[in-house]
Amino acid sequence: MSQGPIPTFDIGEYTHAESAASRAAFVKKLGDAYREWGFAGIRNHGISAETIDAAYDVFKAFFALPDEVKKAYHLPGSGGARGYTPFGIETAKGATHFDLKEFYHIGREIPRDSKYADVMQANVWPAELPEFKTIGYALFESLDALGNVILEVLATDLGLAPDFFVERTSSGNSILRPIHYPPIPEGDVPNVRAGEHEDINLITLLVGASAEGLEVKSRKGEWVPFTADADTIVVNIGDMLQRLTNHVYPSTTHRVVNPKGDSARAPRYSTPFFLHLNPDASVGVLPSTITPDNPSRYPEAITANEYLMERLREIKLV
Template sequence: MASRIPTLDITRFDTDREAFVAELGAAYREWGFAGICNHGIPQAKIDAAYDVFKAFFALPEETKKRYHVPGGGGARGYTPFGVETAKDSKHFDLKEFWHIGREIPDDSKYREVMPPNLWPEEVPGFREHGYGLYQALDQLGSRVLSALALHIGLPENYFADKTDSGNSILRPIHYPPITADDIPNVRAGAHEDINLITLLVGASAAGLEVKSKQGEWVPFTSDADTIVVNIGDMLQRLTNHVYPSTTHRVVNPPGEEARKPRYSVPFFLHPNPDFLIDVLPSTITADNPSRYPEPITAQGYLEERLREIKLK
């Protein structure tokens, strides 16, 4: 079943561009999801980041909570277990996480909405390896967006100056072992992502499921060297639903597997805060009239959605 969601070799963007762009665009039109292999991010870089993230989550609860920013909407630092709740869900997700954002100068016009990062002093190398992975995924995401721009008839560099100061987030997540069998909560309730695209690197266990257009849940466990990239709501809105933001979830594993922790690290690629999300003319047709006559800024949209998932 998992093979139904395609995995594509991104080196073909340089060697076989037209075919790659067509295949990638088709995958996203159908699934809103694709695997990307041969992405060029060394496994050692990914492993080093995972090691520091695991070291942080292993710290005592009171130490971790020192890095929680009350009223900050989880924008930077630590968000404890039992806070985030999928939209329309009665039960909170079974996870705790950390947010790394873009490093920008204090005199940046975006400083007010993009606070400085926090770095846990108890974990040596956290900043170096965490931000190193942030930058690598930011560059890979830009390549994916270049291919998607070409697929919908835009210049290859269309997104470059619209995401170069994007409020993008790297989110190391820890799903602790599940010790009871009859809980109503799941590791991550059914949801869609808020941003342009999400890049998910090295989920350490099965559990990700994607909802097909026919309404069935399709497990998508990728190979170790594959990064899963999916469409978020901002890109769905910008492209007038040409690229769907597909519902997905992380289910609790059966039996003994549930007693093991799960780690994953998604990178949520956002546009610059003042980017106006306005339906692209090239995506409006007689069959697909504009669904969003009113544009909205990326920051306005983000804040609206954070309230829905109880982070604000």
């Protein structure tokens, strides 16, 4: 079982529910967990270990390439939207020191004559690894599909039409981000692998949280380690969904801490999928989440792309 009190759920209880009552019970159970934690583990998700392992193998192969080769896939001025972002750039909001990581961004493949083409760049694929595109985008699509199931559950929990979120994310500027945290040098290092932060997007699906380091901040202000089982995908609420739901679902602060001792000399890899709204979708408070006890916290609506750009500037990617 996962460490700490953050729960893990079998999504098959929803996708293969034997009755409307059992499906409704699962919706309430998962909804309650997100209202309390903003985080949950999801197992029996249907993404095979072979798919995940193949993706990690090709991502590790990319990060093992020489720096000068990797930097050919860095697109200066793009805000890291696609391609490679080198070590030493991303910095958590409010942090003094940059995160100890490098990463790659795979986005949604859209027609270049799409109305979103001006804000959703074309993907960049490493020529040195021809299988990177096929394997990486397969994982993108698998996580996108799983995200749609989670969003259907959450929409139902909020009393909305089941496809409320899904139809607003069908062309979303979602990102698959393979991350490499290199070995940490000996001595005092003020940086951490990922400073405490909240995610920008709607929901995040994290593949590879079985490595130690992820910690989630509880409502009491305590840091709770969340080292999931290998077959579990960690799914958390992002700031866009927190805003849409007037904080009914909290976007919980989390971080990736540096390991101790010999473990610090080993690299760490993880792959979050940041599921985003369509760029022109409104990130305005849902009327059903406004109550006398929870008045609207955000009177002004903003589009998903406007909100994304504000936040990218805060973390020094733009």
